[in-house]
Amino acid sequence: MLSENLKQIRKAKELSQEELASRLHVVRQTVSKWEKGLSVPDSEMLIRISDQLETPVSVLLGETLDVSQDADMIQAISEKLSRINEELAKNAEKKRKRFRAVSITGLTAVLIYMAVQFIPLLRLRALLPSGVNAAISLTGGAAGPEVVLVSAVRVNEIGIFLALAVLAASVAGMYQTRKR
Structure with missing residues (x-):
């Protein structure tokens, strides 16, 4: 899952949450929420995270896709993130x-x-x-x-x-x- 992969890759790159947050121009609490699974980054932020961690987005999401399937990969990622964001929004509204x-x-x-x-x-x-x-x-x-x-x-x-x-x-x- 994204939260676990993000945390493992960040630690493997020897970055603190604060350092990664600074590179992404967000606050440390945002990175913490991503790693705890309380929220997810949008597709643009996910691409920026993969650039900063020098890791493909597919690896962050825990999938292994062919490089030739870039368009399909981006579509699949955005659909997955949309579903996750909708679910989080529903839960927040219920609370x-x-x-x-x-x-x-x-x-x-x-x-x-x-x-x-x-x-x-x-x-x-x-x-x-x-x-x-x-x-x-x-x-x-x-x-x-x-x-x-x-x-x-x-x-x-x-x-x-x-x-x-x-x-x-x-x-x-x-x-x-x-x-x-």
Whole structure:
């Protein structure tokens, strides 16, 4: 396979990934991805790689073809690379959609949680007379308190913190998985 052959030939020529990347005018991570099989070079880059490694493209691809079949070889190589690129694109799109679905689910869960936490609090605020912000309020006359109004609302601080963290992660995930 291309990834294994590329790595073996590069090492046989005593080149580091950095040196090969420099000669090809790409970053080292690109060469690493090729060698790990995470991506494949396009046909033009494959020709440049074969020139730099002084190795026929057919050897890089693990095939042995006749020299007289140059046109057929180029066609076969480009078809093979097209299929590989299409497969990689499909896999990347599946991962993007899956991650986006998880992000949307997380965002929805956070919004529901926040609504459950804050709607009762807002409703209680609307019932209180204006200006009453204390947790305990006493009203009354000279004989002592006539009405005791207790308005203590317990808010789950840890839950809210975790919800905000999930919200931030969901928004970041949706941003990262947008179509460009």
